[in-house]
Amino acid sequence: MAYPLSTNSRWIINEKGQRVKLACVNWPAHLQLVVAEGLSKQPLDAVSKKIMAMGFNCVRLTWPLDLATNETLATDVTVKQSFQSLGLSDDIAAQPDDNIWWLEAQASLASLQDRLCIAGFQTKNPSMIDLPLIEAYKSVVTTLGKHNLMVVLDNHLTKPGWCCRFNDSNFFGNTFFEPGSWIAGLTKIATLFKDASNVVGMSLRNELRGPRQNVDDWFKYVHLYN
Numbered sequence: 001m002a003y004p005l006s007t008n009s010r011w012i013i014n015e016k017g018q019r020v021k022l023a024c025v026n027w028p029a030h031l032q033l034v035v036a037e038g039l040s041k042q043p044l045d046a047v048s049k050k051i052m053a054m055g056f057n058c059v060r061l062t063w064p065l066d067l068a069t070n071e072t073l074a075t076d077v078t079v080k081q082s083f084q085s086l087g088l089s090d091d092i093a094a095q096p097d098d099n100i101w102w103l104e105a106q107a108s109l110a111s112l113q114d115r116l117c118i119a120g121f122q123t124k125n126p127s128m129i130d131l132p133l134i135e136a137y138k139s140v141v142t143t144l145g146k147h148n149l150m151v152v153l154d155n156h157l158t159k160p161g162w163c164c165r166f167n168d169s170n171f172f173g174n175t176f177f178e179p180g181s182w183i184a185g186l187t188k189i190a191t192l193f194k195d196a197s198n199v200v201g202m203s204l205r206n207e208l209r210g211p212r213q214n215v216d217d218w219f220k221y222v223h224l225y226n
Contacts, residue, residue: 003197022150024058025051030156033082034067034133036140040120044140048147059144062156067134068185074134082133083118145198153189154203163206171208172221
């Protein structure tokens with residue numbers, strides 16, 4: 001790919017003036033782990049090769065805003081620690097207290113799953129297991145670039161977690177959507193990857209949902225906070 005890309009009227013072109021068509025696969029890294037999904041099952045290099053083999057030339061790589069605005073999360077938490085901190089306690093607590101055998105069984109299963117995930121990641125991607133989360137994210141972008149895959153960085157939501165529902169705070173006025181933090185996060189990620197030639201774009205926010213999902217409100221809030 002001849003970088004950088006630019007536009008000519010409606011077309012995306014490379015530095016040679018040739019038209020470029022983006023064929024992107026979505027790869028989530030915005031969930032609770034804040035790690036690109038599936039890397040406890042396959043090496044990062046193998047996933048990148050598979051994406052190319054399937055005919056894609058681009059990856060839409062998601063990220064939660066907290067990865068850019070929460071320094072403790074981004075730099076002090078490693079991949080291994082993220083796995084260790086994520087159990088099934090919510091599922092366990094939701095069951096009746098008198099089902100102690102069930103609780104103990106589920107607790108054991110959660111512990112086993114955590115160990116298997118960590119062991120799988122350690123086996124498949126040993127160089128990443130002790131990286132801080134932001135460095136692990138950068139490693140994914142770098143490896144994709146080595147396989148000539150373009151990347152669109154997608155700010156999916158604010159807090160790491162599942163998407164999508166009407167209350168996951170993806171728009172102005174929602175609980176976890178603060179315009180100043182959003183702009184600061186976008187700026188930080190753009191700066192962090194400004195020299196990554198395979199990063200060809202940014203998705204500023206995942207699809208808007210709920211009652212404010214309309215053009216009038218979008219323009220009103222954008223102008224209000226601009």
